[in-house]
Amino acid sequence: MNTIALRPPDVVMRLDRMGASHPTRLSFLRAMMRQAEREAWKVAPAAWELDNDGFGHAVIRVDMPMRTYSLVAFSTPLADAMRTDRVIAEAWDTSYVLYDGVPDAAEIARLAANVPLQEAGRFSERDLILSRANKSVRLFAHVVERLAEGRQPDAVQIENVGYLMRTTAVYGNGKFGIADRDRISQRPEFAGPFRAEMLTVWLIRSFTIALAEHMARRRAPGRAAMLDPELRRQLGVGNSTGLGMAPFLVRHPFLLHRWMLARETALARVRSLAAADRGSIDGFLAALAAMQDNIRRWKTEDTAQGAALLRLAADCDQISGKAGSILAGEAQPWEALYRFAEQNLSLEGQEAMVALMLEPHGALVDELADTMACDEAAVYRIDGAMSCGALRGLIETHYGWALAYDFGSAEADARFWYVSEEKLEPRLGERHSEPGAEREQPLAVARDICRLAAVLEAEPSESPVANLLLGQPQWRHVVRRVQLAAGNPYTEIRGNLIDATMRPIDLLRSKLAFFGASRFDPRSDRWLRISLFAGAPFPEDIVARKPARAIS
Structure with a gap:
């Protein structure tokens, strides 16, 4: 069997390709749901103290093999004038904390006094993830009204919006005094990247639908309907994401490398397969049909994304017409299919093909999801003994793409990143x-x-880097990146992040695809809306549940 090499960083790390990323089975929410199924997490309401208008609190308990966690949700009145998706908002329809254990009455009282305040609250190491969300007001009201009438909501409205709530933030890692990442990073259930955050959003999705059904029952006891399972499954959790997330991939180069390496390793494994069996072909075609259905449901007001969607739909039609014959008749059929995509499809179509090819090969690639976390501190030490000549050689070898820019031009040096004093x-x-x-x-x-x-041109080749940094410590962060890139090819984005034509949403989409986000809807080149868990199973669909008391 010919082993296919990983795609090189000059291909994978280009901003335009990163901005065409699609979620895969290695995405964090998919890995979390597989773990839930494998370990039979038990999910059930532990408290449901909501009034007729849906205000109050609820606790959803998650029993795992080694520990128990709880989503504690608070629903509060909110004037329309105060409802905003901006991060600087001070009040929300709902607020949440993922709690380490099951809170008693005293802890519920503490959380009730602080969680709805979010940044302004005071938290403890038992509080792992902090989040808040606002209703999609028209759709939420429509769903409650229809269910109270004993009818189902309009399917077109469900499809056009796709969520009852949209989060405006999901905070972890010590933000605002909640638990540091170190507290949970060695726990098997949270060892992968952003597993705790994904669990929180998964449970928020369940809570929001249960909240709508609760309000319908209280409005029309004995007559209200439950949401149809198919409509229910279409609903995800919305999110609006802007520039606040964009620098993450630059500030965490080794973590970015691990994410990319896992995906590219998975792709290379599939491309190297000598044959395609009937099960994998059927799995691929089922994934393609699901993607085509998702494209039909994918709404955007952005002209560029709308054009990309039209091309993607056409690409999927091409794949549908060619995949069967390629997979049945070619040597190394998956490699042949990938080459077909590379030669015939748009970037959106090529990256969609990556996701489709991984989908039927879980047994071959799923373990790579457990390699995507890392200890960044362990690799960020500077080798001060390296010579300046050797450091110059690393730049020439690994950063030719950067040296090609002319930063004397106004266009190449057009922008600067800063932290807003007002919005932090x-x-x-x-x-x-x-x-x-x-x-x-x-x-x-x-x-x-x-x-x-x-600067290195003026330094003696044999002089150690430590001497340079003693006199010019402002270069420490750059030296660290160069040394890190030498053994980790996917650390750097092959693009000028201050260029006049740079699109920050390419960074956002790349990161969000690793989360598992879908239906990317750019609202400008600096922020976009997404959906998480749309079309995905609910906890009760894939895990064994304890008998639970009815929610009333």
């Missing part, structure tokens, strides 16, 4: 027309590499 969030400024460039964040990797390369 990353923002992107226009260098030549806006103030604040003196507060620039160190995210212009390509420019900094070019500047370090120029």
Whole structure:
């Protein structure tokens, strides 16, 4: 069997390709749900103290083999004028905490006083994840009204919106005083990236639908309907994501490498297979049909994304017409199918093909989901004994793409990243027309590499890097990146992140696809809306449940 090499970083790490990413079976929410099924997590309501208008609190308990966790949800009145998706909001329809254990009455009282305040609250190490969400007001009201009448909501409205609630933040890792990541990183259930966050959103999805059904029952006792299972499954959790998330992939280069390496390793394994059996072909075709259905449901107001969707639909038609004959008649059929995509499909179609090819090969690739976490501190040490000549050689070998930019041009040096004092969030400024460039964040990797390369030209080749950094410590972060990239090819995004034409949403989509997000809807080049868990099973669909008291 010919082993296929991993796609090189000059292909994989380009911003335009990253901005065409699709979720795969290695995405964090998929890995979390497989773990729930494998370990038979038991999910059931432990408390449901909501009034006729749906205000109050609820606790959803999750029993795992080694520990128990709880989603504690608070639903509170909110004036329409205060409902906003902006991160600087001060009130929300609902707020949540993922709690370590099962809270007693005293803990519920503490949480009730703090969780609805979010950033302004006070938290403990028992509080693992903090989140909040607002209703999609028209759809939520429509669903409650129809169910109270004993009817189902309009399927078109469900499809057009796709969620009853949208989160405005899901915080972890010590934010605002909640538990540090170190507290849970060694627990098997949360060892993978963002597993606790994905569990929180999964449970929020269940809570929001249960909340709508509760309000319908209270409005029309004995007459209200339950939401149809097919309509129910179409509903995910919405999210609006902007520039605050974009710098993450730059600030965590080794973590980015691990994510990319896992996906590319999985793809190479599938491409290297000598044959395609009937089961894998059927699985591929079923995944293709599901993707085509998702494309039909994927709504966007963005002109560029709308055009990309039309191309993707046409790409899927091409795949449908060719896949059967390629997989049945070619040597190394999966490699032949990938080459077909590479030669004939758009970037959206090519990256969709990656997701489709992984889908029927869980036994071959799923274990790679457990390799996507890392200890970043262990690899971020600078080798001060390395010579300046050797460091120059690493730049020439691994950063030719960066050296090709001309940062003397206004277009290449058009923007700067900074943190807004008002919102405490990353923002992107226009260098030549806006103030604040003196507060620039160190995210212009390509420019900094070019500047370090120029500095090294003046250093003796045999001089150790430590001598350079003693006199010029401002280069420490750049030296660290160069040394890290030498053995980790997917650490760097092959693009100029301060270029006038750079689209931040390419960074957002790449990261969100690893989460498992779908139906990307750009609202500008700086923020987009997504859906999480749309079409996915609910906890009760895939795990064994304890007998639970009815929710009334």
